[in-house]
Amino acid sequence: MAAIDGLAPLREVIAAHDLVAKKQLGQNFLLDLNLTAKIARLAGDLAGCDVLEVGPGPGGLTRGLLAEGARRVLAVEKDARCMAPLAEIAAHYPGRLEVVNGDALAVDVQAHLTAPVRVVANLPYNVGTELLIRWLTPAQWPPFWQSLTLMFQKEVAERIVAKPRGDHYGRLALLAQWRCDAKIVMILPPEAFTPAPKVHSAVVHLTALPGPRYPADEAVLQRVTAMAFNQRRKMLRSSLKGLMPGIEERLLAAGLEPTARAEEISLEGFCALAREVARG
Template identity: 85%
Template structure:
């Protein structure tokens, strides 16, 4: 990759700019440009697309995205120390990289992007789940993005793709699978990063659905699943009794046994129950 863009190896970039990863910013730098290129390729064909990257750090993934043909990359970086390194990448790819300094949670990035848009990021662990939830719950659906290709702690990635049954299955799986088709496309060991985290990591690719997988009111579905999983050891007739006085009737109407527990119910079942509750 260094030979493609003529830029120095990432270790040299980090040394030159004194970019010691900061724990409070959730920074773990991925230095292997072969791996960053694999992540970029996992996002699919980038030609003709604007790409949003959050937390580029010294720019390893940024370089991968540009080398893989992204039309334009908007990189949002909170850490001002990284800006000179990113400016060097921008100079190597004239007109194709824009860097915004700030908190991705506070910026209106969509106003700076032109469709089709893909989001590809090695997300800081401390904000990864919050950003995902925001991208999956916009005011209007479909959202501004076509796909997400995101790095998480492996445990979080497994929660995103979980099916009914195991402990990992919960509200994050339901939200992710209701509006997208998420798949784990790459796993990475701790030693791939500097500094090495205490956990494995995984990249999840989300293909956006044009409409939710099953019909349901978002607010009602959220209320039903929150109540069910907040007391996941209880039978649904107990955990959901505050939803409606005849909750057992509504559960049966949705095809769910009142004695079932939250982790046993599929996304389709929860959506059916949300429709029954909304009918009150």
Template identity: 75%
Template sequence: MSRIDTLPPLRQVIASHQLSARKSLGQNFLLDLNLTAKIARQAGDLSACDVLEIGPGPGGLTRGLLAEGARRVLAVEKDARCIAALQEIAAAYPGRLEVIEGDALQIDPLAHLTPPVRIAANLPYNIGTELLVRWLTPPDWPPFWQSLTLMFQREVADRIVAQPGSKAYGRLAILAQWRSDARIAMSLPPDAFTPPPKVSSAVVHLTALPRPRFEADAATLSRVVAAAFNQRRKMLRAALKGLAPDIEDRLHSAGLKPTDRAERVPLEGFCALARALDA
């Protein structure tokens, strides 16, 4: 029997610490420890890794990560009400859980982590996409993390793995797939959470590539993709005309049709255009 079984059920933890979920913090608690263990397993073998968890809440996934053998977990939690509950978990796993109270958007966790590092989190809905973009766009690549195992609203998960030609395909798909292998690992219905959100959720697993999939300058690629998808209904020659006076020539040199629209252009095409613009 694992040590996790000696800790109180999460419903009891929530009741004893008065941890009602707050919409302002994007909180939806996952209380089924079988599910949290399953999510933890999606992150792979954690026995030789530090794991960064954002928004642990009452600690359901935290317990799953530790029970599944994570070498060490760093949990960053903004809600002061949850700290005491997380410290109870830390006491049950001596030396393996560090809890930092604060805003994940403001804290640099690197000083508290020893490589190799993986990130696993049921991200608060209101900051999930922003955190993902930050992790995918560091100044240097490869990043400090080996993999990301993250819970999102299903709509966001679909955008991360979307392929050209689909309505979900856009900037998030380009950012994720340029530098990582991304897949949806599992889906969860609203009633898996307390309180149930209005939408379904999904866990996305992203594995960092040692180098970007296609050559391109990150800043140039970002500008191209932003301009293209900000006016995704327009043809490329119109949407991108602000990037270069000879944009049609640049599109041709990248093997793209000026009359195409952004949602039809594959990742390789955007990278080719970024190289053409830099040339």
């Protein structure tokens, strides 16, 4: 990649700008430009798309996205130390990289983006899940993005794609799979990063569906799944008894056994129950 874009290797960039990764910012830099280019390709055809990247750091993935043909990249970076190396990339790709020095949880990214939009990011560990939940729960669906290609700790990635009866199955899986197709597309060992984290990482690709996979009121579905998984080892008739009177009858009407536990219920089953609860 350095030979392709003519910019310095990332280790030299980090040394030149004294970019020691900060734990409090959730930083773990991915320095192999072959890997960052591969992640960019996993996001699909970027030609004609704006790309949102959160936490670019020294710009390894940013360079991959631009080299793979992204129409334009919006990079949101909280660490002011990274502005100089990102400016060097922007100068190399005139008009194609906009860098915002700010907190991704506070920046109005849609004001800077033109559809179609894809989100591709090696997310900082400390805000990754919160950002994902925000992107999955917009006020209106379909969302502003077509797809999300995101790196998480491997355990978080497994929670996103989990199926019933698995150890990782829970509310995050239901939330993601209700409105998206989700799959793990890449797993990276700790030594791929500087500094090396204590866990493996994984890239998840989520493609937005035109609408929910099964009909349900979002607020009701959230309430039902929250109560069910807050006491996931209890039978549904116990964990949901405070939801409404006659919950056993509603469970049966939804095709669910009152003695089943949350981890055994499919997304379709929870949506059926949400519809029963919404009937009042």
